[in-house]
Amino acid sequence: MIDLIGAAIEISDWLTEHGIPHFFIGGLAVQHWGEPRLTADVGLCAVTDPAETDALVQNLLKAFAARADAADTARLVQLLPLRSSTGVTIEIALGFTGFEKIAAKRARRIEVAPGKSIPICSAEDLIVYKVVANRPRDVEDVEMVILRQQDRLDQRYIRRTLKEMEELVGDPDCLRRFDVAWRKTFPGKRRPANPERRGT
DSSP states (O other): OOOHHHHHHHHHHHHHHTTOOEEEOSHHHHHHHSOOOOOSEEEEEEEOOHHHHHHHHHHHHHHSBOOTTHHHHHHHHSEEEEEOTTOOEEEEEEEOSHHHHHHHHHOEEEEEETTEEEEEOOHHHHHHHHHHHOOHHHHHHHHHHHHHHGGGSOHHHHHHHHHHHHHHHTOTTHHHHHHHHHHHHSTTOOOOOOOOOSOO
16 A cells, blocks of 8 residues: 555655655645545645755655656755655655745645644635646545535635636636636635634
């Protein structure tokens, strides 16, 4: 059995020890806010400054196994693929933006093993990530998180952040995709104008 929890604890402990803000955005976050689904790797975001990224990547490559081209991949697409000590794939997105810095502050720790916890992104920030990524599985994940969290979601934060992301990533359809997902999940239900309630 793939030891996803062990891999998540391993990389989170290393980043915490080195003072690197981080939060999990992959299957572990989806399982917490949405519904359990199969996942074969661990995905997270490490928040860093551009000037410090190369040093962070080199230190991670000293501590964890990786493909020969891992450093090049990190430079090209800001994604560092590693392997845990048990061989689990770990994908670290290198975050530089204001959104990712805010998401790190909004992250909450969840216990994943006795005496062990990891930070996961908020449900709202997970939706933002998934809407922007817009792969078929991401769309399904957004709908599942909406279905499970419903009116607990801070929609004003989601919509404001997606509007900002539209300009940042050059994709004018982010907000529309969220509204489509909401209407598909709750046909005929009006989008509530709920106040911001989470971690802002």
